[in-house]
Amino acid sequence: MAFSWIQPSFAGGEIGPSLYGRIDMAKYQVALRKCDNFIVRQYGGVENRPGTRFVAAAKYPDRKCRLIPFQFSTVQTYALEFGHNYMRVIKDGALVLTSSNAIYELAMPYAEDDLFRIKFTQSADVLTLVHPNYPPKELRRYAHDNWQIVDVETNNGPFEDINVTETSTVYASAPTGIITLTASQEIFGSEQVGKLFYLEQPAVDSVPVWETSKETVINDIRRAESNYYRANTAGKTGTLRPSHTEGMAWDGWGGTGDDDTGIQWEYLHSGFGIVRITAVASDGKSATATVISRIPENVVGSTKASYKWARFAWNSVNGYPGTVVYYQQRLYFAASTAYPQTIWASRTGDYKDFGKNNPIQDDDRIIYTYAGRQVNEIRHLIDVGSLVVLTSGGEFVVTGDQNKVLTPSAFSLSSQGSNGCSNIPPIAVANIALFVQEKGSVVRDLAYSFDVDGYQGNDLTILANHLFQKRSIVDWCFSIVPYSCAFCVRDDGKLLALTYLRDQQVFAWSPQSGPGKYESTCSISEANEDAVYFIVNRTINGQVVRYIERLSSRLFTDDIDAFFVDSGLSYDGRNSGSRTxxxxxxxxxxxxxxxxxxxxxxxxxxxxxxxxxxxxxxxxxxxxxxxxxxxxxxxxxxxxxxxxxxxxxxxxxxxxxxxxxxxxxxxxxxxxxxxxxxxxxxxxxxxxxxxxxxxxxxxxxxxxxxxxxxxxxxxxLPIDAQFETLDVNINGQETLLDKKQLINTVTLVVNASRGIWASTPGGKWYEYPQREFEFYDDPVDDATGKVEIKLDSNWDKNGRVKIKQTDPLPLSVLAVIPRLTVGGF
Structure with a gap:
């Protein structure tokens, strides 16, 4: 019996051997046995991967480096080469040079071993970088060749929990200026030099709150909300309308009109003071500090020691935040070594201020520690319409008030799963999070579902499990235009492409082979598409080198611009000026x-x-x-x-x-x-x-x-692109898997393709004879539509077709139609 069968799509990508018998699965009909150096497109076809253009050699051939994206806008984008104690800038496919034509470089604190634990978030020209072993940093851009790296200096905290042990006290030598802090126990360490310290007066409620129509004498102290004032003249209290400014002596007055009593009020403090420690004594019981926010007089002097004190939350002993994100006009940090389940959020609209009022206001800083059944480290914070927290043991969404606004009094974590997340930064695709599961061998998505009124996700690697056995992903990026594809770097240097389009139920894997080992990648917007950059470890002329390479565009209209070689360069002799x-x-x-x-x-x-x-x-x-x-x-x-x-x-x-x-x-x-x-x-x-x-x-x-x-x-370098179909099987009919088959011809539906080769397993490769009316010296025209290739297959039980492209030419296959003759058992 002879008949034709069509595979109209390849949206299942390459699937693993463990699924070769799953003919009942819908994905089987659109999947491939092999899909090497092809990329599955969103519409179902496959295209051979474009080549990579050589950008430059990395600074150190014998040290790893990492690519981090920096996107000020869609037209001002950079790929940053982070290496051992340095950073270099790549723009539009070339290293940025100084005015003297030297490669621009900025000294950085990060060592080679720490590069892939850096996490980051961006606001305009500032990239905030965090790492558990380094104070949070800001990378600021002023020009293509002018960048600055500085520490993040916060105001008013964040601090550890306020001490509640009454036997451990601290007092200050003066309310302002350069002072000495003296403690009853050893609480100061060298790690606190340069850090903030919090000191609060005890018995706050002993100070009367503001009352109108009350007689006031000189030196009376009153409290209005969290602020404290001293009367410098006597009289009857009116309505306080303070506009206090730190250090100004006569900045609060009574009311006006009938209420104006003429009392002059001096702003004192907010019930607590903040200092920056500049040195600590060897015994750990005293420290020299500079006052940042005036110290209350109730804690100045040895007779007024207070047990309400707190050290800065982040230091070399406690560790520094391990993840960071912007959300609802706050800057969120989370997960230091000592506080792996704690989240710190700045005041609304002020990303450096971690202060609070008394009583607490909705725009005050947020400090939240999640208490779960296990101590699972917070790995990532990600904005996907809601604030999602990914930990080493599960996934959580942060819920707020009825308007979904997060405030100090309306902040809680709701569990969405217990898969856990690795340290690889997740990717936000629209309002969907893609993340690498703990241990690094499973990729999952996480999206809001109306059915359960929560977030749910799928294992995106289950069909291609063979690509991840005993392997893990170490870096990845996402290209929205034109591929809708995640490029994933495996720990052995293999590059994998995941075509992902959730609304069309497309998730398809395709390995990208070659002689090099991929180590890092990033994607940034350039011109009309997303440019994908790679760090590739290659052995050239017997020497190990590391190259920065950029994935070439496939958006060309003439094969003269077709770029299908790796680590390649181009010569373009076209006249681009006015010469005739x-x-x-x-x-x-x-x-x-x-x-x-x-x-x-x-x-x-x-x-x-x-x-x-x-x-x-x-x-x-x-x-x-x-x-x-x-x-x-x-x-x-x-x-x-x-x-x-x-x-x-x-x-x-x-x-x-x-x-x-x-x-x-x-x-x-x-x-x-x-x-x-x-x-x-x-x-x-x-x-x-x-x-x-x-x-x-x-x-x-x-x-x-x-x-x-x-x-x-x-x-x-050559690229060998090849794909192979699964064994032909027709749903609803007797299976063909156990029957001998003969495939004499195959018809391909192609688009703008050249250099098309076809075969069957173990058979000879045949090329589609494409030249027709072209002049002998002109290139062959692209083929679009149906092309037929003769095959010389043998009778066997492998009803499969193989297609390849070894030349530096485009090949886009939309469907495969083998002509089969089926025999008996």
Whole structure:
């Protein structure tokens, strides 16, 4: 029995061997047995992965580095190379240079081993960086080549819990200026130098609150909300309207009109004081400090020691916050070493202020410690419409008041699952969180579900479990345009692509193989799409190197711009200015058998080394064989140099009428030898020259020589892209898995593709014969639509088809239609 069967989509991606028998599963009908160096598109087809362009070598070939995105806006974006105690800046595919053409570099505190524990969040030109072993930092951008790294200096905290042990007391030597703090016990350590310290007066309620129509004498002290005032004149108290400013002596007055009693009030303090410690004594019982917020007089002097004190929450002993995020106009930190379940949030609208009022106000700072059944470290805070907390043991959403606003009195964690999260930063895709589960071998999503009025998620790796056995993900990024794809770096250097589109139920994995080991990645917006950068560990000419490479765009309209080589470089000889080229000296039909003069306008252009190069002219002409207007190329070999602006040429065809004695700006300078390939010394490279495939070459002396000159040339490491279908099975009919099959032909539905090869398992590869009406020297036209390839398969039980692309050309397959003949058992 002979029949055709169609696989109309590949939206299932590559699935693992453990699922080869799951013909009952809907994903089986759209999945692949192998999908190497192809990317599954959102609409269901597969495209061979574009190549990576070489940007630069990382600073240290023998040290790891990490890429971190910095996006001020959609047009001002950077990829930051974080390495051992340094940072370099990449913009638009190149390292940023200083005015003296040196690579711009900024000294950084982070060591190589700490780079992948850095977490970050951004607000405009400031990137906030946190790490458990380093004080929080701010990376500030002032210009492409002007950046600054500084410590985050907070106000009014955050502090540890206030001491409640009455035998442990502290007093200050003075209310302002440089003072000495003296403690009854050893509470000061060297880790507190440079940190804030909190000291509160005891028995706050002993001070009367503000009362109107009450007699006041000089030196009376009154409290209004959390502020304290002293009367410097006597009289009857009116309505207090203070506009207190620290350090100003006469800044509060009584009411006006009938209430105005003329009492002058001096603002004292807020019931507590804050100092910054500058030195500590060796016994740990005293410290020198600078007053930041006036110390209450009730704790000044040895007879007024207070047990209400608190040290700064973050230091080298307690550790520093491990994650950070902006949410609802607050800056949230969480999870230091000593407080792995604590969240600290700034005041609303003031990201550095961790102060509070008395009584507490809704815009005051928030300090919340989650008390769970297990002490699971908070790993990440992420904004996906709600504030989601991912811990090592579970997922939580933070709930607030009835308006979903988070305040000190309305802040709680609601459990959404118990999968746990690794230290790899999660990715926010719209209002969905993608995260790597604890141990790093499972990727999950987390999205709000109306069905349960909460957040639910799926295991996105269950169908491709073979890609994660005994492996984990160490870094990843997400490219929204054009791929809707997460690029994941595995711990062994393998790159995996996850096409993810939740509303279409698309999650498809495809491994990306090659000779290098990927170590880090990031994605930033550039031009009309998201540019993906990689750090790749390669062995070149026997030496280990680390390169920064950028995934090339697949949004091209002409194969001349097709870039399908890795770690590659391009030469573009297209005239991009106002220079014109004119061919003269012809007669009759301007035959290709005679020589002509070619003149370039403008300043001196040609030199003796240009003999053997070529000037090319793209043009359009009606082709009677094809029956339509087609694009063509006139190639003119330079055989001698007449002067700095004129050469003698020999053309490959008759000079078309449109180019005779006519100045045109549409021309290219084509060359044969290309240098500057030192980063690929000794490597065999693929070459695409003027949209035609050149024979492979070996880079020697940093250069290669082509068989013929090229005007637009791409050179880099080969990419072998290949996919294989699953065994054919037809739902609702008797299974074919146990029957012998013969596949004589396969029809592919392709889009803008060239260099199409097909085979069956163990069979010979056959190429689709694509050249038709093209001139012998012109590139082959792309194929779009249905193409049929003959196969010489054998009778067996492997009803599968294999498709590959080894040339640096585009291949986009939308459907596979094998023609099968099925035998008996």
């Amino acid at each position: 080229a004119t061919i003269s000296g012809g007669s009759g039909d301007w035959s290709y058998q005679q020589d002509y003069t070619l003149t370039i306008s403008g300043t001196a252009y040609f030199g003796s080394g240009d003999v053997g190069a070529q000037i090319q002219f793209p043009y359009s002409e009606y082709d009677s064989d094809a029956g339509e207007v087609v694009d063509k190329q006139l190639r003119c070999d330079i055989i001698s140099v007449i002067g700095s602006n004129a050469v003698t040429i020999s053309a490959n065809r008759n000079i078309p009428a449109a180019l005779r004695n006519t100045a045109t700006t549409n021309w290219l300078m084509a060359r044969r030898t290309f240098a500057g390939l030192n980063h690929l010394e000794g490597q065999t490279v693929n070459i695409l020259s003027d949209a035609s495939v050149e024979p492979q070459k070996v880079v020697s002396g940093g250069a290669v020589t082509l068989e013929k000159p090229g005007g637009v040339v791409h050179i880099g």
